[in-house]
Amino acid sequence: MSPSVILLVDDEASILSSLKRVLRPKGYTLITAESGAEGLRLLEEHAVDLIISDMRMPEMTGAQFLGKAKERYPEVTRILLTGYSEITSTVSAINDGGIYHYLQKPWDEQDLILTIQRALEQQQLKREAARLNEVVRKQNEELLTFNARLEKQVQARTEEIRQTVMFLENSQAEIKLNFLTMLKVFSNMIELRSGMLGGQSDRVSALCRSLGKKFKLPEIEIQDLAIAGLLHAIGKIGLPDELIRKPQEKMSGEESRAFMTHPVKGHMVLTPVAAFNDVGDLILYQYERYDGRGLPEGIAGDKIPLGARILAVARDFEALRSGAIATLPLPLDKSVQIIKSQSGHRYDPAVVDSFVALVNEGDSLLSEQSRDIKSRDLEVGMQLAEDLRTNEGVLLIVRDSIISANNIQQIRKFEQLEDTALQISVKILEKDA
Helix, strand or coil: CCEEEEEEECCCCHHHHHHHHHHHHHCCCEECCCCCCHHHHHHHHHCCCCEECCCCCCCHHHHHEEEEEEEEHCCCCEEEECCHHHHHHHHHHHHHHHCCEEEEEEEECHHHHCCCCCCHHHHHHHHHHHHHHHHHHHHHHHHHHHHHHHHHHHHHHHHHHHHHHHHHHHHHHHHHHHHHHHHHHHHHHHHHHCCCCHHHHHHHHHHHHHHHHCCCHHHHHHHHHHHHHCCCCCHHHHHHHHHHHCCHHHHHHHCCCCCCHHHHHHHHCCCHHHHHHHHCCCHCCCCCCCCCCCCCCCCHHHCHHHHHHHHHHHHHHHHHHHHCCCCCCCHHHHHHHHHCCCEEECCCCHHHHHHHHHHHHHHHHCCCCCEEHHHHHHCCCECCCCCCEECCCCCCEECCCCCHHHHHHHHHHHHHHHCCCCCCCEEECCCCC
């Protein structure tokens, strides 16, 4: 660091000489002035750290000089030399000149040196504090700028992530829809092969989903249950045509035993697909009875997976309604009566109770209203409320699909070629309700 600069102001050359003699050995840079006016001039020319001024000077007293110095150079430390008889003027210098300290003449050299050292140290501390404050201020400004820039970057990144998430969600929704459509197409192939009514597996799946919600199952288990409903008859593909197309009440004992192997075959078909392990188990145990007299393992009660117990009720209700169990389809009340009669024997009583509650709720189960329309009334943007199938049950478009112009053209063309009218059910939007 460069040596501190001290301005000595006194109209007596001897006093200035004495001060220089005392202070020069300490390594200070000393400049002198013999009047207040000269001192102000030197302050303009030099970067002064400390002023030592005599009080009694002609034309401008030390108090007046220090007051002007304070006004122009407030950062410079000021010390006053005064006599015993100048107390009033000293007080004025303290008030107006803002002096750091005053020393009486004749001064004690050691006291003078210590006073100057403390004054310069204090000044250095103030300057360092000011420097640090300035550093902090600049750093705060830089931090504010950085934060603003970072906030913009975060906002941009957040928007990018939001767009990516939206894209992934849309892609996931599309994949999920395609996957569900594939399952429905596959279940439709099973129905065509086994002589089941078109859409029967889809109705079993929907009833399984509703019953799963009644039991407050986790969504992943409800999803597995719905898939098991779609694929519950997958094992029938390996059975002879004459067997899978015969109502169960007309099967012989041997035929019935052969028919009951289809859940095992279905389980085997799904075994290579790891994601369908739980689905395969539900299909495998769908013919287990609550009283323990079922197949393939004869397990009973709660040892049967809940999903399999739900699937058994949904499957048999749909089979009763479609004529797959009896020779002729049964009406709703008769089908429900048969299900209730087997509570505690073939079916889990808790599942039967939930099923009966669902039946009693009727149309209130539907979360969305729908209406049937003709193909000529189809409009782009309409949403299917039910799967669109041919009169033979072949799946054309899955439920929840948004109708496009191409869909409308294909539907009308199909009706024209087949000389038939399709049953089309679309969701009723709030604006149409």
